[in-house]
Amino acid sequence: MVVFGLPVPSNKIDGVLENRLLLEEMSYDREALKRQHQNLLPQLNIEQLSVYNAVTDSIENRKQILMFVYGHGGTGKTFLWTTIISDLRSEGKIVLAVAASGIASLFLPSGTTAHSRFKIPIDLTEKKSCDIKKRTFLADLLHRTSLIVWDEAPMSDRRCFEFLDRSLRDVLDCDDQLFGGIYVLLGGDFRKTLLLNSTEFIPMAVLQNLFTM
Numbered sequence: 001m002v003v004f005g006l007p008v009p010s011n012k013i014d015g016v017l018e019n020r021l022l023l024e025e026m027s028y029d030r031e032a033l034k035r036q037h038q039n040l041l042p043q044l045n046i047e048q049l050s051v052y053n054a055v056t057d058s059i060e061n062r063k064q065i066l067m068f069v070y071g072h073g074g075t076g077k078t079f080l081w082t083t084i085i086s087d088l089r090s091e092g093k094i095v096l097a098v099a100a101s102g103i104a105s106l107f108l109p110s111g112t113t114a115h116s117r118f119k120i121p122i123d124l125t126e127k128k129s130c131d132i133k134k135r136t137f138l139a140d141l142l143h144r145t146s147l148i149v150w151d152e153a154p155m156s157d158r159r160c161f162e163f164l165d166r167s168l169r170d171v172l173d174c175d176d177q178l179f180g181g182i183y184v185l186l187g188g189d190f191r192k193t194l195l196l197n198s199t200e201f202i203p204m205a206v207l208q209n210l211f212t213m
């Protein structure tokens with residue numbers, strides 16, 4: 001760069017360029033996202049808007065939000081996620097959009113499965129946490145993450161949340177806060193659950209205790 005008289009990138013940018021995971025999350029077309037957000041926001045109904053305001057206010061005020069958005073199919077959860085995600089990503093913030101299944105993740109903007117994103121073990125009986133190590137690209141990404149959106153959450157085994165909680169507390173060195181202090185927005189429909197053993201669900205009472213619903 002110096003030889004060709006070009007500006008040398010700072011060490012900070014070097015870190016981002018090296019980390020493919022971070023680069024992916026920071027390469028969105030922010031102008032296009034801004035336009036998308038400007039188009040979607042005025043269309044939100046009152047309930048969608050109240051969730052939108054709660055999430056954006058909490059991020060602005062740096063007060064952790066743990067929220068569960070419960071709505072049956074077709075009530076506009078994906079529409080709401082897209083509005084929130086386009087807003088935050090247009091401001092350069094990192095939002096990790098995940099879903100319980102691959103099919104559901106396709107409906108989220110740049111969504112992935114929770115298992116793939118957080119390295120949740122396939123066999124949940126074998127381990128006690130996700131395979132996330134400190135000082136890795138994934139740990140760096142999580143350090144910079146503003147919000148996790150987890151769609152179709154009732155379809156995920158409760159151990160997925162427990163493993164992620166445990167791992168984030170460890171990786172983010174924040175043992176006294178749920179999910180290591182990361183803001184978490186869960187959503188889904190309890191009527192759309194797989195026929196699992198009842199001990200594999202997140203009990204409703206636990207959700208009501210920890211999350212705003």
Ligand SMILES: Nc1ncnc2c1ncn2[C@@H]1O[C@H](COP(=O)(O)OP(=O)(O)OP(=O)(O)O)[C@@H](O)[C@H]1O
Nearest residue numbers: 043044045048071072073074075076077078079080
């Ligand atoms: N506020 C809104 N204004 C206009 N259209 C909306 C609004 N909210 C939702 N929709 C439309 O309603 C339809 C269903 O919404 P959406 O897919 O977000 O529901 P969902 O709750 O995610 O459904 P599912 O749980 O089955 O995935 C979509 O076509 C979406 O564009």
